[in-house]
Amino acid sequence: MKRVSWILLTVALTGSPAAAATPEQCRFIEARAEREACYQRQEAARLARQKMNESRQAEQPKPYEPMAADDAQLAKAIRGICRGC
Template sequence: MKLAACLSFALAMTASVSAATAVEQCRFIEARPEREACYQRQEVARAARQKAEEAKQAVQQKPYEPIAPEDAQLAKSLRSICRGC
């Protein structure tokens, strides 16, 4: 059990390190056109991630609708029942 946990932790650390190094690799490319192309690819990927994150936040921030039409109708009928309470 501990071996499996250690292996999964090591795999997760390796994956996070490889993702971080993917961002840093462009500055080590010597040829300017290739380096600029790399930066452009990274910018497109960043914009796509940001757009996906904004869409995710927009879905999560839907306005809360406290009273549905049926609830409003029920509240109206209850008010008419109890006038002098």
């Protein structure tokens, strides 16, 4: 009895991620309406992922750059140098 329960648990754990990890292949769906619905689901999922990534990037603080002021001053000084002489 314990062996059967362990086998079922193992099958349940190994079978679920494989199904969830594979993307839906819309191009192989024969019916046009079902194929278009599949494409719409994929587009909605892509937009949701993109929005989540954008919000995650917006939350990340900008790196502190102590040389930014010095870089701006140096760029201003370099602009005054004759380049074609």
